[in-house]
Amino acid sequence: MLELRHLRSIVAIAETGSISKAGKRLNLSQPALSHQMKALEDHVGTELFQRKSNPLRLSRAGDRLLTTAYEVEKLVMQCERDVARIAGGQSGQLRIAVECHSCFDWLMPSMDAFREGWPEVEMDLVAGFQPDPVGLLAEDVADLVIVSQARPRAGVTFHPLFRYEVLALLARNHPFTNKPYLTARDFAKETLVTYPIPDDRIDVIREVLGPAGVEPPRRKTELTVAILQLVASHRAIAAMPGWAVQPYLEKSYVVSRPIRKSGLFANLYAATTTENASSVYMTEFLDTMRRISFSTLKGIEPAE
Numbered sequence: 001m002l003e004l005r006h007l008r009s010i011v012a013i014a015e016t017g018s019i020s021k022a023g024k025r026l027n028l029s030q031p032a033l034s035h036q037m038k039a040l041e042d043h044v045g046t047e048l049f050q051r052k053s054n055p056l057r058l059s060r061a062g063d064r065l066l067t068t069a070y071e072v073e074k075l076v077m078q079c080e081r082d083v084a085r086i087a088g089g090q091s092g093q094l095r096i097a098v099e100c101h102s103c104f105d106w107l108m109p110s111m112d113a114f115r116e117g118w119p120e121v122e123m124d125l126v127a128g129f130q131p132d133p134v135g136l137l138a139e140d141v142a143d144l145v146i147v148s149q150a151r152p153r154a155g156v157t158f159h160p161l162f163r164y165e166v167l168a169l170l171a172r173n174h175p176f177t178n179k180p181y182l183t184a185r186d187f188a189k190e191t192l193v194t195y196p197i198p199d200d201r202i203d204v205i206r207e208v209l210g211p212a213g214v215e216p217p218r219r220k221t222e223l224t225v226a227i228l229q230l231v232a233s234h235r236a237i238a239a240m241p242g243w244a245v246q247p248y249l250e251k252s253y254v255v256s257r258p259i260r261k262s263g264l265f266a267n268l269y270a271a272t273t274t275e276n277a278s279s280v281y282m283t284e285f286l287d288t289m290r291r292i293s294f295s296t297l298k299g300i301e302p303a304e
Contacts, residue, residue, distance in 0.1 A: 004076070006040050007069035009033060010048070010058075014066050015294040016302065017055025024302035025290075077284060081117055084280035092281060097126035097133050097142040099197060106243065107146070110292040114285050121281050129197055129222065137273050144282070145271045148203065157277040159270045159286050160303030162293055166203045166264040167256040169231045169238040169245065174255070176237075181258040184212035193227050193236035196220040203266045204239035208259060228254055239264070243297040267303040 012022035013033075023033040041048050048062035058066055096111075098104050104125065111123055126142045134156060136142035150158035168182045176186060187209055199205045209216070219236055221227055228245065230236040231254050239259060242249070249256055258264070270289065276282050293300060 011069045093122045095124050095142045096144050098146040110289045114288045150269045157274045161268045162300040163303045164241045164300050167242045169254045171234045184214045187216045191217040191236040193219040193230050242299045
């Protein structure tokens with residue numbers, strides 16, 4: 001029998017293009033998800049995937065199930081909203097703080113999609129760079145904080161959103177564009193431009209430069225466009241999430257290279273108070289962020 005879990009699995013596989021990545025997203029092992037899909041194919045009597053494709057693609061029958069999955073997901077979410085309203089959860093507020101305010105474009109589609117279903121929930125963005133963003137939850141200044149580290153903290157729950165690669169950004173004709181990847185030593189004599197946040201929240205410094213004892217000249221600015229302009233004009237190099245600067249890379253305004261041979265990867269989390277973590281509209285906003293992110297951002301994976 002076709003079940004809701006099957007439809008959710010179809011969506012996850014279609015959006016990630018991989019059984020293993022979909023399994024991580026669904027908190028299932030790869031063998032368990034493969035077995036589930038094989039049982040579903042036996043039930044419907046046809047293959048649902050083009051297994052020789054990379055990334056994994058749905059067959060015609062799989063596409064039909066995917067369409068149904070999205071329709072059912074929308075109906076289930078509407079039902080949950082209606083039940084919540086009946087139970088009295090008809091209004092509230094959702095104040096969101098992000099570590100990089102000039103990088104919140106990716107968040108706006110999720111906010112717009114959520115607002116359609118929850119017009120009674122007042123949404124707002126907490127302005128300014130914060131030395132302790134998670135602390136805003138305890139101060140009742142924010143209800144949800146987007147962070148790149150999940151350090152255990154009493155009364156706080158971290159919700160994994162996605163995993164991404166941090167890329168080195170260079171001018172188009174920078175000498176380093178001849179290199180397959182950058183090492184810590186490559187940063188030594190280059191000016192590094194970053195956002196004005198503590199070094200322990202900057203991945204390239206915390207994970208690469210600090211351990212290697214490399215301290216390059218520094219510049220700081222709050223604006224992403226200012227960072228990219230400094231890079232494009234040969235006045236600095238930067239290290240930023242690939243998804244955050246994808247439009248500029250596609251237009252060849254700047255060029256990217258991996259950091260280290262193995263790459264530099266990080267996770268993005270949403271932090272909430274443990275008390276609010278399971279509220280109906282908070283849960284739905286978290287689900288909406290994940291769904292919209294995986295359908296619109298390039299190069300992201302399920303968070304580890």
